Each structure stands twice: as C-alpha cells, then as structure tokens.
Amino acid sequence: MNQKITFRSGGFHLLSLITGMMFLCSSLAYSQIKGKVTDSTGDPLVGVSVAIKGTTKGTQTDVGGNYSIDAANNTVLVFSFVGYETKEALVSDQKNINISLGLDDKLLSEVVVVGYGSQLKKSVTGSVQSIGAREIKDIPVSQIGQKLQGQLAGVQINQTTGRPGEGMNIRIRGQLSVAAGSDPLYVIDGFPITGNIGDLNPDEIEDISILKDASSTSLYGSRAANGVVLITTKKGKAGSSVSFNVFTGIQEVPVKGRVKMLNAEEFAQFKKEFYEDAKQPVPAEFQNPSIYRDKDNDWYGALLRRAPLQSYNLSLSNNTSKSRTSIVAGVFNQKGVVLNNEYIRYSFRMNSEYNISDKVKIGFNVAPQFVYDDTPRTDGDRGTGILFNALHTWPVMPIYDDKGELTLFNRFPASTGNIFAYPNWLRAANELVNETTNTNLISNGYLEYKPIKNLTLKSTFNVELFRSKFFFFNPSTATSAINVAIPTTAASIRENVENLTWLNENLATYAKSFNNHNIEVLAGFSNQKFTQESTRLQADTYADDRLPTVQGAININRGGTNSGVQEWALTSVLSRLTYDYKGKYLMTASIRRDGSSRFGSANRWGTFPSVSAGWVLSDESFLKNSNKISFAKIRASYGIIGNNNIGNYTSYALINNTVNAVFGNTVSPGSVVTSLDNSNLGWETTKQFDFGVDLGLLNDRITLVYDYYRKLTSNLLYSVQIAQESGFSNFNDNIGEIRFWGHEVALNTKNTIGKFKWGTNANISFNRNKVIALADGIDRVYGTFHITKVGYPFGQFYGHISQGMYQNAEDLKNSPQVPGRSTVGSIKLTDQNGDGIITNGGDNDDRVIMGNPFPKFIYGITNNFSYGNWDANIVGSGSFGNELLVRHIYSTANLDGVFNMVEGVKNRFRSEANPGLGMYGTTVGGGNVTGIERDWMNSRFVADASFFTIKNVTVGYTIPKANKVFKSARVYTSIQQLMVFTKYWGGPNPETSAQSNGQGDGGNLSPGVDLSNYPVPRTFTVGVNLNF
C-alpha cells in the first residue's frame, strides 16, 4: 500500500520533472542521510517508508522515528505512511533531513483493489470495502474470517462452530439461495479459488477487498451473485526486512452460556416423580435421589479442557531494482478445547516479481500448505455428535468406574425407562480417529508486457492443487453414536480427494488521458477447468482394532465404497470501460460472458453487464472551499450477475445402476432413472441496484460511507417437488424470485489526535429479503421446521404456537385438542384455522410462522487507542432481532425421561395445584401425550439469539529502544471472545447454526438451527512482533 501511494499520489509531477532534470546534470555522490520523521505534534512516527524516488531502494523508520539511507545527491526521498500525507525531499549536501508528516487530508487518494485491477478509492463507483492487514493484525486467530468479524458493513460473518479451522459463515448483503451455494467467491491474487479460505494463513494477506454491488462484481459474471472477496497477498516492500511474529494462547469454554442440564440428583428426582405421577412403582435406582448427591457426572463438561495454541510466522521482504520478493512461512498449532482435538497448519508463500526490461515483467507466486486436523466427531446430525450426545447422557451414569477407568458404556435396567445405551463419549473423543490431512498448492505465473505506451498485456496461468486424505476409524471399544452397545462393530472410512483447477487469463488494458478526460479500457478472456477425483473405502467388522487397514476388515461396505469424478469448465470473455472527466464525473461499464458446462445444453451462455456512475461533489466549486466537508461523492450502479453453484451435472437425467434386485439367492443388477433431465437449466440471475454516498468531514476526521441496495434474484435453482405418481420426487428447474434490500453505514472517526489517539470504526447493516415467487402452483416449500413462503422472508421457523398447558379438565374440555392425545397438563397449541382440533401438517394444518432466523440488523464497532508506546484495540460484533431454533430440546426436554434434560423441566406441569411455568407439560401418558410438545415443532423451541460479543481486546507495547539485533519490537496481549452479551438460552454460541449442504437441518431452506455444535472458546494470548 505504501508503495502505491508513493507512486500514485498526484500533484508532484512538476517536482519530479525538475528533479529528473537536475539529476542529469549533477554528479553521482552517495552519502548517508539520517533523519527523524515525526507527526505534526512532534511525536516520532514508526514504520514510515523512506524510499528513493524512481528506484526500489528504501527503508523504514525505527521506533524512534529515525532512519538512515544511502542516497546520491539530487535524488528525491519519498516519505510515506498510511493515514498521513506523503512528502518528498531533495537530497543535496545536507546530512540530516527531518520531516514532519501531517495527517493525510486526502485519505481517498488511497488505492483499492478491485476486480481485474486497482483503482483510486476516490474514483470507485461501485460498492467496495477494503481492509488492510495492518488494521486487523492485532487479532491473533487462525482464520481470516475471524479477523473480519464486526469490521465490514453489509457482511454477516458468523462463527457457527468452534472447530479449529472451520465454521466461518460469510454472507454478503444477506445473499441466499434455495439450493445453490451462498458463499461469496474468493479470489486470491486474481485467481478465483474453488476451495474455502478457512485454512489460509492470515499472515500472508496484505489486503482484502469485499465487492458488494453488481458494478464491482459483474466482471466475475456467473459466479458473482454472492459477492466477491478479493484477497491480495504480501508483495515485496521497499528495502529489505525480516520479521518474526509469534503468539501463544490458552483457550477455554466459559461455564456461563452452557446449556443448564439436570445434575444426577435432580435427574433421579425427576425419574422418581415420573413414576409417582404415573402411579407406577418407582424403580429401586431412583427411590432415593439423594444417593446421587456427590456422584454427579457432567458429561458435557468432561469433554472440554483448557487447550493451548501457538503461531509462528517468519516473513521476509526484499526489494531490489529488478525484483521484488516476499516470503511468509508459518506454523500454527491449536489444540482444541474438546479432548484430543488438534489442528496444525504449515504454510509457506513466496511471491516474486522480476523486471526483465522496462516493458516486460514476470511474476511467480507459490503457496504450498499442509493442514492436519484431528477432531473428534463433535458436530453432526442428531445422535452422532459427541457434544450433543453428552448433553443427553444420564448424569447418574458414571464416567469413570470404581478403578478410575473410563466406563465402556452405560445402560440402566429397562425397568428404569433406559431405552438407549450410552457409550462413554470420552472414549469416543480419545479412541476414535477422525483425521483429515490437506495438502494445498496455489501457484500462479504471469507475464506482463507493455508493447506501447498506455497498453498493458498480461497473461496469467494459475493452478490450484488440493489433496485431502480423510481417515475415520471407530474401534470396537468406542463410538460417537448414541444407542450403540460396546463392543460395537469396528468400522473405518478412508477418503481421498484430489482437485485440480487451472485458469488461464489474458488481459489487455489501455489507459489514456487527454484534456481532462481519462479513459481506461480492459478486455480479456479466460478459461478455467476443475477436476475432482475421489475414492472412498468404507469397511467394517475388524478382527483387531490395532489393524484398521482395509485388509483387516471382514466386510467391505458396498454402499459406502465408491469413486467419483466431478468436472466443470468455464469459458469467459470480459471487458470494462472506465471513464472520468477531471476525476469528478465518473463512469464505469463492464460486461462478462460466461459459458459454463454446468448449464443445460440449450442454455449454455450467460451475459452479465453492469453500469455505474459517480459524482465527486466536493470537487465542485460550491463545496471546494467548505471547511466542514472535505470529501463528498454520490454514486449509483446497476447490473446483472449470476450464481452458477447449481451442481455439475444437474441438467442431466441420471441412471442409478445399483438399485439391485435379488432372485432366489442371486443378486441381479438393477437400474432406474433417478432424475429428469432439463436441457434449459441455467444460472440464477441477480439484478442489483446500489446507491451510495461517501462523505469526509472535518478534514476527513470523520468519514462515512452509506449504501442502499436492492436486488432481485430470479431463476433460482430449485429441485421442484413434483407429485410422486410420476415416479420422481423432484424436477430441477429455475424458478421463483427473491427480493433483497438493505442499508449499510460505515463510520470512521478520529476522536482524538495528538499524543493520545483514539479512533473508532463502526458499521451497521440492515438486510431484508422477501420471497416474491416460487414455481407455478407452488407458494411454499418446507424445510425441516421451516417454511419459505411467497410474500414472507425466506426460511422462517414454522410450527405451532404454544399457549402453555391445559390447566384442568375444564380447560381441556373447552379448548381445541389433539384428538386421542391431549390430556390435562399436556401442551395447549393454538387452533389457527378454528376447526376445533389441532392438526399437524396436511390441509388442516395449524402451524404458522413463529420465528425469523434473520437479524433486524447487524453491527460492529472497533476502537483503536494509542498513547506513546502503548496501543490498544477493542472489536465488538453484534446482531439484533434474529432467532434460533433450539433443536436439541426436541430430545433434551423429552419428558419420557429417556435422556438427560434441561434444568427447566423441573418446573413442568405436575398437577392442577402444581402447574409449573407453562414451558414443559406433564410426563403422564408417555409418548402419546408428551410426543406432541416434543415432536410437533412449536414456539417453545424458538429463542431470541440477539447478541453482542466482544470479539477481541488487545493491548500492545512497543519497546522504545531498539537494540542491535532488531529494528523494532512489540509485545501484546489479547483476549478473544471476551464476553458474549445475549439472552440466548439454547447453548453457548448464539452465532451457531447447523451446517449442511443438503436439505436437512442447516440446509438452505432450514437456517438457524442449534444442534449443539463445538463451542467457541475464550482465548487469552500473548504475542511478540520482531522486525529485523
């Protein structure tokens, strides 16, 4: 960034011309120049770039603001620093040059990375938000997504699970889809990658730009609808430098926020009352609950631990007149807060660029990476995640036996109502192998050629190689699934996946200025191809747990063993025209045409145009001399973009040739057509309008960016349910429309300047959506406990409205009932259609929309402080008005007592005289009665999940006196996830939601479901940055 500002800041052309002339007629005498750089108050500025103009030679100021550089007479030194004005000084005979840099009153002369290039921030007509590594360097976490939480307007980033390296759910402008993916497109150094960015080392990143509106994304065409995240990695900087960053921390899950479950004595008391209320003899085990008083077993807590994490990054930057190189090597090691969980990442990146001549430049980026992840089966569907299962395990069941060994599994006699075997989840954590090793190599090479003035040709070849090895082994002594007795059948899964993506891109850029008209034309074409090969082997029934190889298994599981090939190809042409007059009247038009193998044969090519315009009001005479308004711009854009995440072969009718029959004892292969073809199948289309205002007030002490957007997504890919009298359940089609709209405000203020500096960045976003249409004749589609209905927002929670319990016989008699099931003390649901009975599903359904998983607004606030050598930073992120479906109380409030239960069931309905709090009903009558409140999703399951989380607090100290070994050093300490302010009662993480690519819980149609995922820990870290 510094470099760019140096070379691009205008207004110095005349000066450089003069110095150039002087250079020609002066002698080349080198001398050492020393000096000090300070701010306007006289405080030293650290890390100011000092470069010799016209060369790549340079250095940086140390902690005292001092620098020294060898420079010839009549060269020009350029001093630049983010947030400050750039100054130049001519070297003549003096030995000392002291410079004072004022605050940059033209912050918007910054350059931002946009699609296929970069632009002066001032001239951007689309909605682009960028964030530099410097701004988020103080958040010592493993994933870039975690660093960005709360920092960006219009971008909702939720950490849905605490699993190391996973779970960052990023949604730009509330984008969603029925069946296609909703993740933004990630572009690293111009290469749209196919994988995720969870494993990317954040230390490799220089800058991130979020492209939000159609004007900025439309050059990514059929992949742009979910927004685009451009990641620029570190390039060689002026001079040469080596830095070493290390941090180490301890993570733990706070007790506050965990689901409050019954302890052993309370559980026994519940069971005792259960039998008493049913007028049945109390089993011996529960006749005296007090015997469990000191024998509580907190299964959930026992799976958690304090765990360390460490990160080491060594960076080298070198810049000579011909070449620039940046190297970042990192090691990250995180033990998870769940037993036996480990995540290790080794990463390396080398970016280098070489000038062959004035006209030809080549560059290579190589970034290999290795990730090892061994996580017990923590997250999963109901009944398979150990954290979920631990909540459910009877607390009267011992974790350890009399000898102090972990029990194998627990089962009470059937007479106690124990219908499930509870394996020991600690054994599951310790003994199951569930490891993934990923090897990833992203590399690109490019050739840039400037054949004539103003014209640049660039050809890039990118390759992404990804290899993943997954190994799961379930020995006979443990399992993560409920209701499995030990010993169980040992089973293994091995899966290897190899992805190869290549992209060739060829761009031509022509830029010309004449008479205050500035024009830039970009044109190019690209080809990209993706191939994935996978093999999966599933085997079970092992003779010996010590030999988990396939040949050690007695059974190869036919259904789970397969190999697959997935491919797609994309051919594109693209063009953009950027024009401005005096930098004041701005216009951009762009177009991309994509041909995709994913689209049906009759609908192969899509065109994605956009246009935008801006007006810099502050350059007009009526504002030019305002002392309040330092910058003002209005801008608007409109464009069409697409979403091609529709599956690789969705348009084909497929045949499943393993639907086998058996005749006698002979297996006969059978084949059935499993889907209908649709040669018209195409991409989802989003038309987006954006209007924005950029304001700088009081010499840019206050800057404000406001955006209003309106989007219409149509041709949604949806597997339309069809009548199964056809023999098929679905037909893949482009149907329906969803409208999105919203407001975003980002505010940056410099509250104090001078010795004590305090700056605040705040943002707030209001995102809304509404379903305008679905398919012909279909006005709703259902998720698991959700409805997506025309005229309403997407994916709303759907169920019955609870009115508490039937209080007595009269209440029961006078109220609508579930025929054959309702009793006194059972849940009283609302008869929405007034037919006198309560019905679940069908034509007389009494279910209604009962909650909304989408927030009314999301917000973030970051405060930065510095005083002398001290600095501090606080990041907060919040969400308001969203709700979660506490899915686990389906079973953690199962009143039949088959699982452990939430503490609240103590206050259930027991009798007319003891009616409880209206949340949980009577246990009498078994599943026929209790099943209503449990199985019929109702409003008791919906919980307010508004939250404000202090994501990060860092305090740092820069060691004032550098010694001979290093130029500067800084130590800091920080806490992540310091506090979560929320009323959410369903679990420790109000940001959670089940993750699923399918149609079940957490699928696109079923957002906002809490299945008791891996909790997000609080982390205490200390770190050191050393610069050599």
Added chain:
Amino acid sequence: MKKIILTVLLVFTGLVSCKEDFLSVIPETSLSSAIFFNKEADFQQAVNGAYVPLRSIYNDRNWLLCEMHSDNTYYSRNILFGATEQQEDIADFSVPEAKGLTANVHVLNQYRLDYQIIARANQVLALIDGVQFDAVRKNNIKGQAQYLRAFAYFQLVQLFGKVPMHTEPVKDREGSTKPLSTSDQLYAQIIKDATEAIAGLLPKTTQEPGRATKGAAQMLLANVYMVQKKWAQAEALLKEIVASGHYSLMPSYVDAFTTTSGNKNNKESVFEVQYQEGANGLQGNFMYSFLSRPMSPAELTPLAGTSNPQPLTGEGNNTPTPDVIAAYETGDLRKDASVGYVTLSGSLRSNKVYPYIKKFVRPHSLHNNHGMNWPVYRYSEVLLFLAEAQMEQNKLADAAANLNLVRTRAGLANTTATSQTALRDQIYQDRRSELAFENKRWLDLVRTGKAIETITAYGNRVKANPLDYYYPEGATTRSNAFTNIQLLYALPDVESSLTPHF
C-alpha cells in the same frame, strides 16, 4: 510494434478456440438416460429395478395397511415410547382424514412405492419395442413389467379406489400429474396388463426362480376376478394353474415359508418378495418390527439366533390378537407354526407373555438383517380361491375337495359343511388360519363385505378389554380409537398438494 500486438492477440485468440468441446462435460460416474435403454441388458436391469420397491412395501408398509389394520394383529402398547401414533392410527382405525385426504405417512409411502414400480415398468414398456432382440426374452421382460404394473395398480385400487393412472413415462413437470381414474378404468388396465403378462411370461419351470411367472400372472388376474366376483373367470384361471402341474403344497405347513437363505421359491410358492441377508442392502427386518418390546438381548437370542443381538426398544407391532389365536380350530397344525410366545421381563404389564408371528421368525446371523422372503401368493391360496370360486357357483363338491387339500395338510379333518353358506364360512375361516399375517385379512374383509361389522365388533372388544390387547395395567385406548372405520384409505395429502387433480 503493431505486428507484435497482432501476434500476441493471435496467440491469445488461438488459446480460446474449441469452446463447445471444452464446455461439454458429461457425467463420468453416473450413466445418463441418453446412453441407456439401447440394448437387452439395459432392459433386463431396468425391469430388475422395478421389483425393488416391493422389498420396502412388504418389509415396512403393507402389513400395517392390510394386517394390523384388521382384527388379526394389534400393537403392543409401550407407554414409555412415543412417536408411534402413525401406526397406532392404522391399527386403531383412527387414521385422521379430512376432505378425503390423510397425513398418515404409511399411507403416503405405500402410495409412493407403488408408483415407483409403475414408473419403472412404464420406462421399460415405452422403450423396449424400439430395440431388437430375441422375442421370447423380450416378451418375458415385458411380461414382468406388465405384471408389476398390474400388481401395483391392483394394490392401489384396493386400498384407495380412485388413483391417477400413468401408463407412459413422465418426461417433465407438466406431465407429472394425471386426473383420478375410476376403479373401472384402473381394473380395465390391470386386466389388460395381467392378460398380456400371462401371454409373455415364462412358466415357473423355465423362469429364473423369484421372478414373476405365467402362474403368478394368472393368480394375480384370478385375484382381480375374485374381487370383482367374476367367479367363472377366476375358476378357469385357477384351474389352469392347478393343471400346469408346476405347483403343489409343501408336505408341512412350516416349510411353506422360507428360512433366511433356504426353502425359497419352493414348489408351493407362486410369487414371493425376495430378500437376502447380508451387506448388499437387500435384506429385510420385518421380523424385528413384529416383536413386542422392550426386549432384552437374552430374550431375543432364542428367536433371532444372532450372535450380536441388541435390545429392542420402542413399540412392537403386528402382535397376534386373541381373536386370531382363538380362530384356529382345535388341532390345527398351523396355529403352532404361526404363533409363538415370548416373555418380556421389561414389560410394564403384569402378564409379561406376548404372542408373536412365528412363521416369520427364523434364525439368522446379522442383527436386524435377515433374508426370509415374503409370501405374496402361495399354492394353498390358489386352492382356497378355487374352492371359493366354485362354492360361489354352487359347485360344492369340487369346492370342498379343494378346501380339504388345504385342511388335510393342516392336520384337520375334511370339512363337514354341506350348504353353500356353511361352506362359505368354512372357506373364510380357513383363509384366515391358512393365510394369517400374510396381509390378506383386511382385503378379505372388504372383499367379502364383512369389514365394517367385523371391525366395529372388534373395536368394541379392544376398548372394553385393553388389557387383553397388550395395554399395560391402567392404560386405556386412545379417545379416537375405532372412530374412522372406512373401506378405503384416504389419499395422501402430501401428494394432493402437488397435483391439481385431487
């Protein structure tokens, strides 16, 4: 300079050629319909696929809709276990119904599975004549598809009366629904298909064991005629089956039923649904569905014989009622072969002894995975149908002779009935004992016009004596029990919401 630019542009352009090939990416790990259905083996595989839904129908659904939905079996109420109301509603004749539609999931699944068979058969029949191969083999494949399509529509018409009729493969969303056809229209199609199947199918002697045969198609058509009370036409077909000489009664009633891997498609078998124990996904587990619970591993082992038994939780189904047990005549060997008893220590009842369907309990190796076939048509039913058809035409001597063949094997004396009415009752009685738990009872009650009166009386017995029907002490029947006794099932409302026609 311009030349250089031109050259560079030309190189660029060269790279972008052959676009359409580049964009044609055909699935490599799945066959697609474009390259299928062009050789004999494809049709052979396609017709095999059409048999597959039968496994699920007989393992999971049909016994609910046709056996537990009668006075032969009931569920053994386990008050500790919920989410059982769907099957309870079927046994209790309280399937919720509004505007001719129901949300019952078992009704829905039976309906959908039958249409899977129909769609797969339609796929074969629509395309097979476009491909040339040996006529005998082609007719045999067509015959199987026709048999299966007729079979599925016959189930649908008996259960629902009116349903949509598809005889061509569906190609798009618009063609996915059809208006309801009347039972007359459906029966016309069933008779046409069954008749053509009889002509095309191989007889049992040359057909691969387990596939539909000429005899099976004759029996299917005879069954249709029995329902339609076309006694003479039924008699003629049934006589052809007898005359073929391909079938006979197994000497012992027990041996009429298969073990997990043996005795399959024996000489008494006319058509049975095929299962295979093991990891191929072709297994059944209906035996487990039919056991009362909670059942401990120790209690299960003597029945299943597996080395890895697991406790059975939940609520057991298809428990023989006192009514069906009492219906066996004294000395009937079929009683002990059909009904066994097991003591469940974990039961909440003071009487912890429960009957179970013994004819479907056979030892096997894998827990919850067995290979016993499900008998759909047995030769004894051929004889009983023949006796009934003859009786209805007043050929009482012939009828008695055929009935006695079945009774003799059951260890019973020849019938003493002499009047048509008495013989009718005796045949019905023997049908119940001979075919108990084979999903015949409900359809027989409907066919013979006895459903409403029989079930009403039975329902009163259950409500008056819940303890006799496996309720624990203190528990009563649900308030909606036996409130919706109807001859036909309501159509599934989930499907109704996807079609404009009902």
